[in-house]
Amino acid sequence: MNENLAQLYIGIIFFYDIIIYLYGKLYTGNHTATINSQSMEKRSLVSINDLSRDKILSLLEKASKFEENPNRDILAGKVIGSLFFEPSTRTRLSFETAAMRLGARVIGFSDAATSSASKGETLKDTIMMVSNYADLIVMRHRLEGAARYASEISPVPIINAGDGANQHPSQTMLDLYSIQKTQGTLENLHIHLVGDLKYGRTVHSLLHAMRHFNPTFHFISPEELHMPEEYRIFCRKNNISFTETTEFNEEVISSADIIYMTRVQRERFSDLMEYEKVKDCYSLTNAMLAGSKENLRILHPLPRVTEIAYDVDDNPKAYYFRQAQNGLYVREALICDVLGIEI
Ligand code: CP
Helix, strand or coil: CCHHHHHHHHHHHHHHHHHHHHHHHHHCCHHHHHHCCCHEEEEHHHHHHCHHHHHEEEEEEEHHHHHHCCCCCCCCCCCEEEEECCCCCCCHHHHHHHHCCCCCEEEEEECCHHHHHHHHHHHHHHHHHHHHHCCCEEEEEEECCCCHHHHCCCCCEEEEEEEEECHHHHHEEEEEEEHHHHHHHCCCEEEEEEECCCCCCCHHHHHHHHHHHHCCCEECHHHCCCCCHHHHHHHHCCCCEEEEEEECCCHCCCCCCCCEEEECCHCCCCHHHHHHCCCCCCCCCCCHHHHCCCCEEECCCCCCCEEECCCCCCCCEEEEHHHHHHHHHHHHHHHHHHHHCCC
16 A cells, blocks of 8 residues: 555656656747746746846856955845755855855755655745745756746746756856956857767856857767757857867867866766766866967866866866856856845
8 A cells, every 4th residue: 555655656746747847848948938038027047048148248247246255245134045956066055155155044955855855745835835935046956947947936036056958057157257257258269068068058058158259169079979959950040150079189179268078967867878888988188288279278067077187187277166166256146136136
């Protein structure tokens, strides 16, 4: 009897997940249609496509003010809900640090197993409950579309801290901030995206954001982890130049302003044998950077596994730890923006 009940329970949760998944496919399939969507009235940040070029530039400007002075008591009395249904180090801790440095308090969980989701509570009910307590919810979830869904039902703004392989807009904002800071511009850059371009949500968000700035992309991945067709279509529609190759060597690197390395996303593979085949596809070493441009900077959303050798860390062109630090200032700007607090 107990076993039957447990199966029924799992069946209901599975059914609910399918609804969110289909919802996500409906909404994430048409990225440009989500610009200025209904959720913007609540100032949620679900997709990088929610932000215009002017809005992006204005947020970057605000982030630079927070870099000058990260500690300000402008969120006193506010409570931020931090709901991480998937693991995180940088995103969760930098959002929580951002909230605390601005005087807010933080509630939430970093492991869904410690929440009532483990007892079968639906995402809808979790969001409704936390919105009783918090002024803003930062959420990471494994399902594409989960953040969009949450933003539609939540009375308080939602910031998407990553939904499956779909979007990671706050990461993109800190990537843009890092690119602008190191290159002096976002315009006309050669950006090499390397590694897992199939499941890496950060490269998908970055590609969308850069449509405003006339980039040339170079997609470097094994066949199995190619940039999905929808993003290549997006590039063609938006007149974004791109090349594709499976080779990652000194010659390919020589034209790069930015090398954006990515981890092969083990957690997104349904067949771990497939993961084993590609997990060590590329490793950037210091020797490979010998002929690179002076202005080159190496970014990585982190965590890193084997795709950047440790001997790169001391090269002045390695920027990934500073990039993660920039996340604090950018997230301070984002939190204030969705709460409608001017600085
Ligand atoms: N870049 C990033 O999203 O890192 P975490 O998974 O540690 O949050």
